[in-house]
Amino acid sequence: MSAGSGGAPAGSAPAGGRDRVLGAVRAAVRRDPAEAAVRRAEIEARIAAREVHVRPPVEGDLTARFAEKVALVASTFAPVKGVDRVSKAVADYLDEHGLGREIVVTTDPLVEQVRWSNEFAVARRAADPDDRVSVTGAFAGIAETGTLVFVSDRRTPTTLNFLPETHVAVLARDRLVPHLEDVWERLRDERADSPRTVNFITGPSRTGDIELQLEIGAHGPRRLHVLLVDV
Amino acid sequence: MEGTSRARAAPPRVGLFVTCLVDLYRPSTGFAAVHLLEAAGCEVAVPRGQTCCGQPAFNSGDAGTARALARSIIDRFEGFDYLVAPSGSCAGMIRRHLPELFAGDAGWRERAEGLADRTWELTSFLVDVCGAPAAERLRGAEAPRGVRRATYHDSCSGLRELGVREQPRRLLAGVAGLDLVEMPDAEVCCGFGGTFCVKYPGVSGRMVSEKVENIAAAGAEAVLAGDVGCLLNIAGRMRREGRAGRVFHVAEVLAGMADRGIGEPAVGSPGTTAAGGGSGGGSGRGRAPER
Amino acid sequence: MIPESHRFPDRAGLALADEGLRLALDRARQGFIGNRRKAVDALPEFPALREAARRIKDHTLSNLDLYLERFESQVTASGGQVHWAADAPAARARIIDICREAGARTVTKGKSMVGEEVALNEALEEAGLEVVETDLGEYIIQLADETPSHIVAPAIHKTREEIRDLFAKHHAPLGLGPPGLGNAELVARAREVLRRDFLRADVGITGANFLIAESGSTVIVTNEGNGDLSNTLPRVHIVIAGIEKVLPGYEDLCTVLRLLARSATGQEMSVYTTVSTGPRRSADLDGPEEFHVVLVDNGRSGMLGGEFREMLRCIRCGACLNHCPVYHAVGGHAYGWVYTGPMGSVLTPLIVGLDRAHHLPNACTLNGRCEQVCPMSIPLPSMLRKLRARGFERGLGTRTSRLGLAMWGFLARRPALYRPVAGAAMGVMGWLGRRRGAFRRVPLAGGWTAVRDLPAPEGETFQRAWRRRGSGGR
Numbered sequence: 003m004s005a006g007s008g009g010a011p012a013g014s015a016p017a018g019g020r021d022r023v024l025g026a027v028r029a030a031v032r033r034d035p036a037e038a039a040v041r042r043a044e045i046e047a048r049i050a051a052r053e054v055h056v057r058p059p060v061e062g063d064l065t066a067r068f069a070e071k072v073a074l075v076a077s078t079f080a081p082v083k084g085v086d087r088v089s090k091a092v093a094d095y096l097d098e099h100g101l102g103r104e105i106v107v108t109t110d111p112l113v114e115q116v117r118w119s120n121e122f123a124v125a126r127r128a129a130d131p132d133d134r135v136s137v138t139g140a141f142a143g144i145a146e147t148g149t150l151v152f153v154s155d156r157r158t159p160t161t162l163n164f165l166p167e168t169h170v171a172v173l174a175r176d177r178l179v180p181h182l183e184d185v186w187e188r189l190r191d192e193r194a195d196s197p198r199t200v201n202f203i204t205g206p207s208r209t210g211d212i213e214l215q216l217e218i219g220a221h222g223p224r225r226l227h228v229l230l231v232d233v
Numbered sequence: 234m235e236g237t238s239r240a241r242a243a244p245p246r247v248g249l250f251v252t253c254l255v256d257l258y259r260p261s262t263g264f265a266a267v268h269l270l271e272a273a274g275c276e277v278a279v280p281r282g283q284t285c286c287g288q289p290a291f292n293s294g295d296a297g298t299a300r301a302l303a304r305s306i307i308d309r310f311e312g313f314d315y316l317v318a319p320s321g322s323c324a325g326m327i328r329r330h331l332p333e334l335f336a337g338d339a340g341w342r343e344r345a346e347g348l349a350d351r352t353w354e355l356t357s358f359l360v361d362v363c364g365a366p367a368a369e370r371l372r373g374a375e376a377p378r379g380v381r382r383a384t385y386h387d388s389c390s391g392l393r394e395l396g397v398r399e400q401p402r403r404l405l406a407g408v409a410g411l412d413l414v415e416m417p418d419a420e421v422c423c424g425f426g427g428t429f430c431v432k433y434p435g436v437s438g439r440m441v442s443e444k445v446e447n448i449a450a451a452g453a454e455a456v457l458a459g460d461v462g463c464l465l466n467i468a469g470r471m472r473r474e475g476r477a478g479r480v481f482h483v484a485e486v487l488a489g490m491a492d493r494g495i496g497e498p499a500v501g502s503p504g505t506t507a508a509g510g511g512s513g514g515g516s517g518r519g520r521a522p523e524r
Numbered sequence: 525m526i527p528e529s530h531r532f533p534d535r536a537g538l539a540l541a542d543e544g545l546r547l548a549l550d551r552a553r554q555g556f557i558g559n560r561r562k563a564v565d566a567l568p569e570f571p572a573l574r575e576a577a578r579r580i581k582d583h584t585l586s587n588l589d590l591y592l593e594r595f596e597s598q599v600t601a602s603g604g605q606v607h608w609a610a611d612a613p614a615a616r617a618r619i620i621d622i623c624r625e626a627g628a629r630t631v632t633k634g635k636s637m638v639g640e641e642v643a644l645n646e647a648l649e650e651a652g653l654e655v656v657e658t659d660l661g662e663y664i665i666q667l668a669d670e671t672p673s674h675i676v677a678p679a680i681h682k683t684r685e686e687i688r689d690l691f692a693k694h695h696a697p698l699g700l701g702p703p704g705l706g707n708a709e710l711v712a713r714a715r716e717v718l719r720r721d722f723l724r725a726d727v728g729i730t731g732a733n734f735l736i737a738e739s740g741s742t743v744i745v746t747n748e749g750n751g752d753l754s755n756t757l758p759r760v761h762i763v764i765a766g767i768e769k770v771l772p773g774y775e776d777l778c779t780v781l782r783l784l785a786r787s788a789t790g791q792e793m794s795v796y797t798t799v800s801t802g803p804r805r806s807a808d809l810d811g812p813e814e815f816h817v818v819l820v821d822n823g824r825s826g827m828l829g830g831e832f833r834e835m836l837r838c839i840r841c842g843a844c845l846n847h848c849p850v851y852h853a854v855g856g857h858a859y860g861w862v863y864t865g866p867m868g869s870v871l872t873p874l875i876v877g878l879d880r881a882h883h884l885p886n887a888c889t890l891n892g893r894c895e896q897v898c899p900m901s902i903p904l905p906s907m908l909r910k911l912r913a914r915g916f917e918r919g920l921g922t923r924t925s926r927l928g929l930a931m932w933g934f935l936a937r938r939p940a941l942y943r944p945v946a947g948a949a950m951g952v953m954g955w956l957g958r959r960r961g962a963f964r965r966v967p968l969a970g971g972w973t974a975v976r977d978l979p980a981p982e983g984e985t986f987q988r989a990w991r992r993r994g995s996g997g998r
Contacts, residue, residue, distance in 0.1 A: 018610070019607065019608035019609055019610060019614060019618070020608040022608070022610045022821075023592075023608040023609070023610050023767065023819065023821045023825065024589055024592065024593070024608070026610070026821060026825035026826075026829075027588050027589045027592065027767065027821075027825050027828060028589045029825070029829060030588075030825045030826070030828035030829030030830075031585075031586055031587065031588055031589055031828065031829070032829075033589055038590070041587060041590055042590050045587055045590050045591065045594065045737075045772065046594075048583075048772055048773075049594075049737065049738045049772050049773045052773060052774075052775050053775060054775050054778075055573075055576040055580070055775065055776070055778075055779040056569050056572045056573045056576045056779060056782075057569075057778075058567055058568075058569045058782070071792075075791075075795075127809060128809040128810040129810075131719065131723055146792075147792045147793045149793055149797075154804075154805075154808060154810075154811060155805065155807070155808060156805075156807035156808055156809060159808065159809035159810040159811075160752070160756045160810055160811060161756055161757070161809075161810045163752075164749050164752050164753055164756065165753075181778070182778040182781065182782075183774070183775055183778050186774040186775070186778075195602075195805075196602065196739050196741070196801045197801065197805070198800065198801060198802060198803065198804050198805055198808060198811045199755075199756065199798060199799070199800055199801075199811060200798070200799040200801075201752070201796065201797075201798050201799075202793065202796070202797035202798070202799075203795065203796060204791075204792070204793040204794070204795050204796075204797075205795050206795070207747070207748055207749040207795060207796075208747050208748070208795055209660045209661075209711060209747060209748045210555075210677060210747070210789070211659070211660040211661035211664065211677055211678070211679055211748075212660070212664075212679075212682075212684055212687055212707050212710055212711065213548070213551060213683065213684055213707070214551055214552055214555045214556075214677060214680065215707050217707050217708060217711045219711065219712075219715070220660055220711055220714075220715060220747070220748035220749060220750070221658065221715055221718065221719075221722075221748045221749040221750040221752075221753055222748065222749025222752065222753075222795070222796070223749075251986050251987065253936070255986055256946070256985050256986045256987055257946055257949075257950050257981055257985055257986075258950070258979070258981040258982070259981070259982060259986075260982050260984060260985065260986035260989050260990075261982060262986075263986035263990070264986070264989075264990075279986075279987065279990050281939075281987075282939035282940075283939070283987075284935075284936040284937075284939055284942050285932075285936045287936070289929065289932060289933075290929065290933055291909070292890060292909060292912065293912055293916060293925075293929055294909065294911075294912035294913035294914065294915055294916030294917070295913075295916050295929065295933065296913060298929075298933035298936075298937065301937050302936055302937060305937070305939075389889065389890070389891035389892055389893070390890075390892070393891070393892035393893070393895075393896055394892065420893075421849055421891075421893070422849045422889045422891035422893070424849070424889065425889065426888070426889025426890060426891070427889075427890075428925065428929070429886070429887070429888065429889045429890075430971070430972065431925075431969070431971030431972050432886060432887075432922075432925060432971065433533065433536065433886075433887050434970075434971045434972070434974040434975050435533070435536055435537050435540050435974075435975070436536055436540070436850055436853050436854055436887065437889075437975065438974065438975025438976065439540055439853040439854075440849050440850075440853055440889075441975070441976060442975075465978075465979050466976065468962070468977075468979045469962060469972070469976030469977040469978055469979055470975070470976040470977075472961075472962045472976070472977035472979070473964075473975065473976045473977045493982075495979050496961050496962045496977065496979035496980070497961045498957075498958060498959050498960060498961035499954070499957075499958040499959075499961070499980070499982070499983070500958050500959055
């Protein structure tokens with residue numbers, strides 16, 4: 003095995019690594035130790051300021067823009083008038099693709115409100131390898147790019163966004179925001195600590211790795227369907 | 234133009250930096266440049282003792298030689314209102330890189346910057362500095378004999394270091410009987426690259442063969458550019474592939490002085506040279522008439 | 525891999541003779557350039573974003589020590605662990621240690637260029653681990669035992685026939701017959717096989733497109749979703765990242781994200797942008813139990829302290845490769861190491877040493893297209909020139925080219941000598957070439973005449989003709 007961890011026994015951090023790297027970086031930026039505290043305060047202030055840089059304007063109706071962008075990234079979109087119609091909307095979509103009625107769902111407040119009709123077999127858990135359809139609550143939608151945002155916690159496991167072949171995302175209309183930056187704004191407001199995973203998802207899984215030809219459904223979902231719900 | 238009003242009183246004094254390739258290989262380009270500058274109302278001089286802009290040294294990492302040449306250029310040209318070169322590459326060297334060579338020498342750096350600010354590639358000088366009235370006076374040259382359709386290759390330094398793109402096209406629009414057609418990838422490098430072309434002939438050869446293919450695809454009878462380096466490369470490859478098609482510096486066409494194309498014989502009729510292989514190439518180009 | 529960059533001319537020769545490669549590169553160029561063009565044209569703010577991104581990155585690099593410390597403390601606070609590796613062996617050793625401590629046998633990997641840089645896979649395999657690349661392109665080249673030929677599309681040089689054959693050979697032991705030749709069939713096959721690996725892996729290793737100092741998060745940007753399966757399913761998630769990847773906060777990330785996908789593939793956003801912070805929270809239903817970030821220097825602090833700092837702005841989008849005519853002619857493997865094209869021609873000599881890669885900065889026409897499209901405004905041509913200067917100082921390069929350059933420089937500095945010598949030479953050449961107009965062979969100009977004729981000069985030099993015509997007073 004390679005040397006280089008300075009002969010450190012397995013299990014202990016290579017003692018010199020941190021000092022060596024940080025020392026070299028400090029030398030490279032000509033860090034004056036006398037000023038480090040001031041500079042540190044400056045970068046803290048910069049981080050705290052959360053300055054937004056350049057944002058392309060997102061004008062007009064957010065929903066229209068979002069729907070347009072979603073369609074451009076090979077996803078499908080359906081507006082739903084009220085949570086009580088979500089079950090029907092999901093059933094319609096599944097029928098369209100011959101997908102039966104077995105679904106795994108998140109337990110976030112929005113999806114929890116859905117009254118699934120009797121024909122559905124609904125599981126509430128993280129994804130299993132054999133799951134075919136997930137229905138997950140989105141934290142936000144971004145009109146700028148047609149992106150959905152999912153945040154992991156005990157109610158919204160990440161695997162549901164990736165393992166099933168068909169992913170139905172449920173997004174409350176009031177969680178549609180214009181820009182990427184707005185998502186972070188909301189996360190900071192609404193969550194005390196940062197989640198393990200924040201997924202920005204823009205369309206179904208794809209690859210261009212074979213002869214640069216676009217192919218949908220590489221490792222993640224082959225289908226992404228967005229239900230935008232008036233709540 | 235900053236010098237328009239001045240030009241009426243005293244014409245702008247232009248030092249022509251002829252460039253080593255024009256000096257050695259293609260004097261016709263130099264005379265065409267002088268003709269155009271004078272027609273635009275400038276007083277043109279060719280300072281003695283000029284050789285090269287130093288780019289081969291600069292681009293090979295030999296800053297010492299490049300600096301020595303830079304000093305000599307500054308000495309010879311800083312007395313003029315403008316330095317003009319019939320080359321985007323050499324003008325780019327002087328305008329963009331000369332000051333870099335004197336990073337640690339304030340005096341020379343200031344002089345280098347002073348000259349750099351007054352350095353222009355020929356076609357951009359004619360359009361951007363001499364202005365519309367002068368450009369108007371340059372209209373009306375006749376297309377080279379046998380050439381109706383020509384395409385323009387954007388040389389890299391001119392395009393990306395100096396923003397030369399529309400100027401030559403605008404001037405060429407004033408040439409009588411000449412249609413300018415765009416080739417695919419006109420802005421892609423021809424593979425010359427100074428010493429690159431002799432250090433990596435295989436790669437350079439692939440690049441120039443694609444360029445030559447694109448010229449043929451445009452259906453042009455002639456290819457024009459603002460740099461003799463690119464033109465030697467392109468003409469050499471066209472000859473090697475036996476392609477028809479003529480090669481001129483843009484100044485020669487603008488001045489109505491395009492007679493013998495680059496790579497054509499000095500004896501015998503002009504334009505008969507490239508027919509050897511006869512494969513591919515521009516189709517059915519009319520033979521240039523006998524002199 | 526052991527750098528083979530000193531063999532650039534031979535490798536380029538092989539590449540030029542490869543017709544399949546030529547088709548692949550043509551296809552790649554068309555696709556990448558056109559898609560980027562459309563995406564950039566559709567966003568009037570692109571230049572302003574570029575400028576903002578440059579400022580963000582320059583600021584971060586000037587304070588890199590402080591941002592790294594900030595990043596580290598946030599990773600620790602969220603329950604993760606940061607490891608520091610000064611060089612490639614240290615990075616490999618550290619990651620092997622983490623895998624051993626976890627009792628790991630199988631590792632799935634998302635695409636990581638720094639992983640390629642430190643030759644992680646070979647080291648893990650030598651340490652007895654099974655390593656599975658899961659990005660489709662990386663998977664294909666792993667099966668073929670090759671290196672990536674493009675930083676965004678690693679298997680760009682492979683045809684579907686070759687891929688089908690690779691799959692047929694490597695999937696036979698799994699009891700699977702040869703897949704069909706269709707794109708969809710090949711992708712479906714890879715999905716099926718790799719799904720098994722995801723589910724049994726103990727450790728997932730991913731790279732990071734960005735590190736966020738504000739939160740101690742790592743960010744990956746992908747299209748396939750393999751990175752997400754790698755960082756969610758296995759028990760241990762290891763992120764390997766160069767130290768230059770830090771950004772201050774989320775708003776900075778948003779700005780750079782708007783440039784990345786547009787420059788790389790022409791998308792507005794890649795399909796998956798994933799921000800990972802620490803291990804799974806106690807109540808979470810999935811996610812890794814351990815989260816490690818290995819920060820790799822491997823030459824970067826040297827760049828930071830010298831004239832190559834701006835190279836550390838690179839976000840590995842591949843736009844410079846896609847627009848490079850040399851890359852287009854020879855493809856990625858000619859460059860002989862993991863980084864290719866213009867960015868590779870700067871990075872490779874700085875990481876593996878100029879003496880082992882001096883061809884790369886020279887094998888460039890300085891046409892400037894790379895700088896024009898670089899979303900981070902890296903002055904690639906001037907960096908290549910600086911590397912040439914270092915090579916010149918150290919006497920690298922062939923004797924012939926140095927001699928030629930020295931002779932030319934000697935003459936050019938002596939106009940009184942240059943004039944008669946040039947005049948005589950051009951006179952002779954003009955006369956010899958007067959009938960054909962060009963030469964097929966010229967002594968000492970084999971590099972030129974190998975692929976093209978040398979047009980004959982007109983005969984008299986301009987300066988002589990000018991003086992002779994009595995214009996000498998001017």
